[in-house]
Amino acid sequence: MNRRNLLGLILAASPMLSFAPFLSTPAAAQNVDVKAVLHDPDAPEGGNPKGDVTIVAFTDYNCPYCKKSAPDLKRIVAEDGKVRLVYKDWPILTKASVYGARLALAAKYQGKYETVHDALMGIPGRQIPDAKMLEAVKASGVDMARLNADLKKHNDEIAALLKRNIDQADALGMQGTPTYLIGPFRTSTLDYGGFKQALAEARRRQAAGQGISE
Numbered sequence: 001m002n003r004r005n006l007l008g009l010i011l012a013a014s015p016m017l018s019f020a021p022f023l024s025t026p027a028a029a030q031n032v033d034v035k036a037v038l039h040d041p042d043a044p045e046g047g048n049p050k051g052d053v054t055i056v057a058f059t060d061y062n063c064p065y066c067k068k069s070a071p072d073l074k075r076i077v078a079e080d081g082k083v084r085l086v087y088k089d090w091p092i093l094t095k096a097s098v099y100g101a102r103l104a105l106a107a108k109y110q111g112k113y114e115t116v117h118d119a120l121m122g123i124p125g126r127q128i129p130d131a132k133m134l135e136a137v138k139a140s141g142v143d144m145a146r147l148n149a150d151l152k153k154h155n156d157e158i159a160a161l162l163k164r165n166i167d168q169a170d171a172l173g174m175q176g177t178p179t180y181l182i183g184p185f186r187t188s189t190l191d192y193g194g195f196k197q198a199l200a201e202a203r204r205r206q207a208a209g210q211g212i213s214e
Helices: 003-012 034-038 064-080 095-110 113-121 130-139 144-153 155-171 192-207
Strands: 045-047 053-059 083-089 179-182 185-187
Touching (some): 034 053, 034 155, 064 113, 083 095, 095 113, 095 130, 095 144, 113 130
Parallel strands (some): 053 083
Antiparallel strands (some): 045 083, 053 179, 179 185
């Protein structure tokens, strides 16, 4: 799905849906507002809001590699205790990816973003259709009446956030999902050990004064 079609899907989406190797690449790029990437007030967050390292996760609910990394990311954030996690829904693979992203972001307004995110990441396989995503969201226990209402009420904000995520990914030269920004680094699929090593290196760089300036 090309970017022009993706933007069209996001902007035209109905508000009443029924619902790599280890890091080595500096994350900074020209024309990128680092503060906007790290501190978008509408982007869902997890982990420790006062953490000493931020992980920014660009993911798609139809990406098998995102699904493979998700449990290890969740584990390292919980066990480390000092990681701030920023979620960037980046639905680039299929039309249903946009559907899933909108469901998750609408759930944010009832404080259930991570619940829906985990439910969607927990669906095995790829090319997951809308109906299967909706089934998983319903089974997660969210208030579906509230979610549908928030999809309508916050349609413009959700579309704008998804567009910002796409623009940021493009500006950073990202090639696919998942992409993780960990301190001053950009990397792709990681397991638990990879996340742990990346966090240690990010902290080492920060201590040496080589982290990203916000």
